[in-house]
Amino acid sequence: MSAASLGGAFRTMLVRDLLLAWRRRGDAMLPVLYAIIVATLFPFALGPEHALLARIAGGVVLVTVLLAMLLALDNVFRGDLDDGALEQMLLAPQPLSLLLAARMLAYWLVTALPLLLVAPVLAYMLGLEPAAQPVLLLALLLATPLLALLGIVLTALTAGTRRSGMLLSLMLLPLAVPIVIFAAGAVGAAQQGLPWVAPLAWLAAALALALVLAPLACATALRIALDT
Amino acid sequence: MNAFKLWYHKLGSPPYFYVFAGYIQPWLWTIALLLAAVGLYGGLVLAPPDALQGDAFRIIFVHVPAAWMSLFVYGVMAVSAFVAVIWRPKMAEVLAMESAPIGAAFTLIALITGSLWGKPMWGTYWTWDARLTSELVLFFIYLGIIGLYHAFDDPRQGARAASFLAMIGAVNLPIVHYSVVWWNTLHQGTTVHYFGPSSIAPSMLWPLLLMTIAAKFYYGASLMGRSRVALLSLERGKDWVADEVRGDTAHG
Amino acid sequence: MTPTLASSTPPMIEARGLGFARRDEGVFGPLDFALSGGGIGLIEGDNGSGKTTLLRVLAGLLRPSFGTARVLGAEPGSETAREGTATMGHLLGLKADLSALENLRIGMGLYGHKPTPGPFAMLTQVGLEGYADEPVRSLSAGQKKRVALARLALLPARLWLLDEPYANLDRHGINLVNDLLTAHAAAGGAALVTSHGAVSFHQGVTCTVRLAA
Numbered sequence: 281m282s283a284a285s286l287g288g289a290f291r292t293m294l295v296r297d298l299l300l301a302w303r304r305r306g307d308a309m310l311p312v313l314y315a316i317i318v319a320t321l322f323p324f325a326l327g328p329e330h331a332l333l334a335r336i337a338g339g340v341v342l343v344t345v346l347l348a349m350l351l352a353l354d355n356v357f358r359g360d361l362d363d364g365a366l367e368q369m370l371l372a373p374q375p376l377s378l379l380l381a382a383r384m385l386a387y388w389l390v391t392a393l394p395l396l397l398v399a400p401v402l403a404y405m406l407g408l409e410p411a412a413q414p415v416l417l418l419a420l421l422l423a424t425p426l427l428a429l430l431g432i433v434l435t436a437l438t439a440g441t442r443r444s445g446m447l448l449s450l451m452l453l454p455l456a457v458p459i460v461i462f463a464a465g466a467v468g469a470a471q472q473g474l475p476w477v478a479p480l481a482w483l484a485a486a487l488a489l490a491l492v493l494a495p496l497a498c499a500t501a502l503r504i505a506l507d508t
Numbered sequence: 509m510n511a512f513k514l515w516y517h518k519l520g521s522p523p524y525f526y527v528f529a530g531y532i533q534p535w536l537w538t539i540a541l542l543l544a545a546v547g548l549y550g551g552l553v554l555a556p557p558d559a560l561q562g563d564a565f566r567i568i569f570v571h572v573p574a575a576w577m578s579l580f581v582y583g584v585m586a587v588s589a590f591v592a593v594i595w596r597p598k599m600a601e602v603l604a605m606e607s608a609p610i611g612a613a614f615t616l617i618a619l620i621t622g623s624l625w626g627k628p629m630w631g632t633y634w635t636w637d638a639r640l641t642s643e644l645v646l647f648f649i650y651l652g653i654i655g656l657y658h659a660f661d662d663p664r665q666g667a668r669a670a671s672f673l674a675m676i677g678a679v680n681l682p683i684v685h686y687s688v689v690w691w692n693t694l695h696q697g698t699t700v701h702y703f704g705p706s707s708i709a710p711s712m713l714w715p716l717l718l719m720t721i722a723a724k725f726y727y728g729a730s731l732m733g734r735s736r737v738a739l740l741s742l743e744r745g746k747d748w749v750a751d752e753v754r755g756d757t758a759h760g
Numbered sequence: 761m762t763p764t765l766a767s768s769t770p771p772m773i774e775a776r777g778l779g780f781a782r783r784d785e786g787v788f789g790p791l792d793f794a795l796s797g798g799g800i801g802l803i804e805g806d807n808g809s810g811k812t813t814l815l816r817v818l819a820g821l822l823r824p825s826f827g828t829a830r831v832l833g834a835e836p837g838s839e840t841a842r843e844g845t846a847t848m849g850h851l852l853g854l855k856a857d858l859s860a861l862e863n864l865r866i867g868m869g870l871y872g873h874k875p876t877p878g879p880f881a882m883l884t885q886v887g888l889e890g891y892a893d894e895p896v897r898s899l900s901a902g903q904k905k906r907v908a909l910a911r912l913a914l915l916p917a918r919l920w921l922l923d924e925p926y927a928n929l930d931r932h933g934i935n936l937v938n939d940l941l942t943a944h945a946a947a948g949g950a951a952l953v954t955s956h957g958a959v960s961f962h963q964g965v966t967c968t969v970r971l972a973a
Contacts, residue, residue, distance in 0.1 A: 284872040292869025296855070296862075303857040364851025371819055372870040373843040379870075433676070437669045441659035450655050451673060454648035455680050458687035465694055479690075486683075497676070504593070504668045507822070662783065745785070 289374040290382045297386030300359075307355075311348040312394045318344045319402040330407050337406035338416050338467030342460060344402070345395050345420060346427060350449055352391045353431045356383065357439045357502075366439075366506075376502065377495035384432050384495065392424035408471075415470035415480075419463040422483040426459055427452075429487075429494035436501035459483065520597045522739050523748040529732035536729035543722035550715030564628040569715055571621035573723040574614045575639070578646055581611030581727060585653075586678035589671035599735075601667035602742065604674060605657050606734040610727055612650035618643050638692040642685045649677045663742060770833055771796045772844075772919045772950040773818060777827030780813055787813050790827050793969050797918065798945050801952040805971030811954040812850065814971070815921045818952065819847050832919060846871065846917035848925060852908040856897035860888060860907045863896055867911040874916050882910045886936060901928040906936070913940055920944060920951035 284292075301308050322340050326332060360366035369379050399420055400413055408416065434451045438444035462479040469476040519525050551569035558565040588604035591597065622640050623633040634640070653670045660666030743749050771794040779789020788810030795801040803811045816822045818829055820837015834840035854863045864879040877885065883892050886906040896904060905928050912920060925937050941951055 284868070284870055289870050292866055296858070296866050296869075299862065300855060300857055359855075362851075363856065364849055364853035365855060367821070367847075367849060367851065368853035368867070368870070370821065371842055371845070371847055373839060373872075374870065434673070437656060437673055438659065440665060440669070441656075443659065447652075447655050447659055450648065451652040454645045454652060454684070455677065457645050458680070458683045461687040461691045465691060468694070500593075501669070501672055504665070504672055507662070507665050664783070 284372075284374065286374060286378060289372065290378055293369075293379050293382035294386055297383060298389065301386070301390040308390050308394070311352050311391055312398055314351055315344045315348040315395055315398060316402065318347065319406065322406070334407035334409065335471070337403050337408035338412060338471065339464045340406060341399050341403045341408075341416065342419070342423070342464050342467070345392075345399055345424065346453075346456060346460065348395055349391055349424065349427055349431065350452060352387070353435050353448055353452070354445050356387055356432055356435045361439055366502075370502075370506070376499040380432070380436075380498045380502070381495040384428055384498070387432060388425050388428045392428055396420055396424065408467075411473075412467055412470040415476050416467045418480060419466045419483070422480060422487055423459050423463040426483065426487050426490055427456060429490040430455060430459075433494055433498045433501050436498045437505050439502060440505040440507065459486075520599045522598060522743050522746075525599055526736055526739050526748075526752070529736050533729055533732040533736075536725050536732060540722050540725035540729055543718050543725065547715045547718030547722055550718065551712070555709075555711045555715060561628065564625065567621050567625045568712075569719050571618060571625060572716060573720045574621060575618040575643065576720060577723045577727060578611060578615040578618050578643065580724070581607050581614060582646070582650075582674075582678070582681070585611060586674050589674040589678075592668060592671040593675065596668070598664070598742070601664060601671065602735050602738050603731065604671050605663075605667045606731055606738055608650055608653050608657070608670070608674070610730050610734070612647060612654060614723070614727075615643060615647040615650055619647060636692070638689045641692070642688045645684050645688070646681065649681070653677065771830075772799075772832055773801070773952060774830040775818075775827065776829075778814075778817070778824055778829050779826045780810065780817055780822060781825040782813075788971050789825075791969060791971075793967055795950050795952060795967055797948045797950050799950050799966035800941055800945055801950070801967045801969060802965045803952060803954040803969045803971065805954075809971040811971055812923050814969075815847070815849075815923050815952065815954060819845065819921055844918045845921060846912050846915045846919070847921040847923075848908050848912050849923050852904055854896045854904060854907055857895060859893045859895055860899070860910075861892040863907060864911050864914060868914055871915045871917065873914050877914075879910070879914060882914050883907075885913075886910045887932065902930060902933055905929055906933065909937065909940060913944075918949045920949065920953075922951060922953045924954055926955060 319340060322336070323333060326336075357366060360369065370376060372379065396417070400417060403413060403416055431448075431452050434455070435444070435448060437451070438448055441447070462483050466476040466479040466483075469479070519528060548569065552566055555566070557563050585604050585607040588600045588607065592600035592604050619640065622643065626635055626637075626640075627633050653674050656673050657663075657666045657670035660669060740749055740752070773793075773795040775791050775793050777790040777792060779791065780787045791814070793801070803814060805811050813822065817824050818831055818836050820831075820835070820841060824836075829836050831841040832844045855866070858866070860883060861879055864882070867873075868879065880892060883889065886909050888903060888906055888910070891899065891903065896907060899907065905925075909925070912922075920941075926934050929937065941953070944951055
């Protein structure tokens with residue numbers, strides 16, 4: 281007999297989720313397309329004036345990425361809930377938080393990483409100063425995992441409900457306000473040539489804390505939502 | 509400690525709580541209304557008009573207690589929610605979930621009165637002032653909790669899930685507040701400090717304090733009433749509810 | 761396994777006054793029964809009598825409302841209990857986008873596996889030779905059930921909790937379930953199986969739990 285190791289179970293879950301995303305890679309592209317389309321709506325709504333667009337570019341890209349990530353959140357547990365795979369995860373001998381950590385990593389890799397790739401392009405199209413570009417990327421690099429962790433914990437809470445899409449935005453967006461403020465604050469400071477490290481340091485600290493707490497909170501949330 | 513434990517277990521029993529809440533509810537209402545009547549008289553009639561704002565400032569007698577209550581109720585809800593998630597007593601779930609709409613109502617009142625006050629002060633109904641913005645985010649958090657509670661078919665399951673969300677919100681609220689304050693200074697917002705504790709005249713202070721205490725008693729009264737209704741609905745099918753309903757119809 | 765050997769080991773499932781109530785309405789119980797290694801327990805009852813709920817309580821997915829249950833000597837749902845238990849529910853937990861083989865590998869990655877047979881040989885044993893790389897979505901309901909049975913037989917669990925394992929299966933499939941159960945019991949394992957009683961059942965049943973609706 282060979283028992284499954286913790287690392288083996290983590291890897292199994294990660295490979296499973298990436299494989300599932302690959303089999304449906306069209307779906308994985310939808311958040312990216314959504315972000316591109318939403319970002320291009322701003323020049324249409326505000327006019328192509330360069331100075332105005334350059335000033336709002338950082339904020340627009342951040343909010344767009346946040347909304348695109350929200351779009352994909354609802355499906356994080358939906359499929360596994362419908363076919364019983366989530367139950368198999370709950371019953372596996374490994375700690376549920378470990379399996380959920382793999383789920384979170386997979387979600388970030390599949391949803392956030394492609395968004396990180398298009399974000400600089402969108403920011404460039406909106407005319408963000410080159411000096412602020414690396415700061416925007418750094419801010420996104422810290423903000424997107426934080427959003428993923430927080431978002432998946434909240435999604436777990438809605439797992440037992442039937443209608444969760446709109447509800448999830450109502451739950452997530454107010455709690456994501458600090459993330460948006462600090463990330464956009466750093467980009468804004470960089471645009472004005474001010475020091476921008478402090479807000480990013482706060483984001484990094486929050487991320488370190490969330491990396492430890494979110495899988496545990498998510499396991500608790502899931503057990504509450506599924507009444508186990 | 510032992511007396512506390514006994515009290516905790518007694519009040520944790522729905523039929524006992526139902527009777528207890530029914531008993532204290534009229535008292536809470538009476539005290540709340542009396543205090544509010546005196547406080548409003550003191551604030552609207554006795555207190556002199558403000559040197560700068562004239563009579564417009566009088567909205568603080570509603571706005572400030574409501575704003576304080578919006579946080580106070582959240583605190584009570586978060587503690588009940590914590591107990592509900594960890595030890596799962598039915599009463600803690602009920603108290604947390606029945607607090608949420610009251611807290612949301614206080615938050616909404618604080619927002620509306622704040623914006624009404626903003627018109628004469630800033631010349632606009634809405635400004636992205638740090639306090640108003642925090643209050644708005646708090647309102648959304650309340651709505652999220654209420655929404656999650658009602659999204660479940662089983663009210664007890666919904667109460668536990670929403671309680672967990674309330675706990676996450678409680679951790680997040682100070683962060684929201686400080687991030688909003690930071691954001692406000694970053695963008696050179698015109699933060700007007702309504703009043704410092706030193707600058708308030710005693711003739712304004714005592715009505716304000718009375719109104720604050722009145723708001724607390726109102727919250728207590730409202731919470732007792734709401735919890736009684738929620739208990740009847742949760743415990744329908746139990747003998748004590750059937751007895752209660754039969755008793756009421758016999759009296760009426 | 762001889763009865764003496766089975767009774768000398770502590771029971772794999774022990775229920776004392778076990779019952780479950782949803783929203784203060786009784787679903788089943790109180791129940792008293794024990795199931796030892798080498799034994800196969802049958803849970804009988806009509807639709808809505810709480811068969812699935814009983815399995816979910818024993819798996820640790822629901823908390824019992826009254827009474828106690830011990831699974832493999834531990835709390836249901838505890839790490840010891842989960843380590844030695846494999847379940848097959850009404851929902852099979854197979855990913856439709858993945859192949860039969862990939863689904864088996866996921867199960868092995870999460871639960872561990874027996875040294876023999878390998879996943880390929882197991883698929884052959886359940887009559888799915890040549891379907892290893894077929895996505896599960898293209899299989900029939902009965903074939904999906906066979907993939908789930910193959911996964912079950914691969915895991916090192918000593919206790920099986922099976923919810924309606926005969927549903928969707930033809931005569932050969934029913935024989936397959938019975939063969940797997942016999943082999944599992946002969947190796948010292950135990951199984952608790954629900955059935956609404958419509959199928960001709962395995963002969964080696966050592967205990968029967970009747971649930972009233």
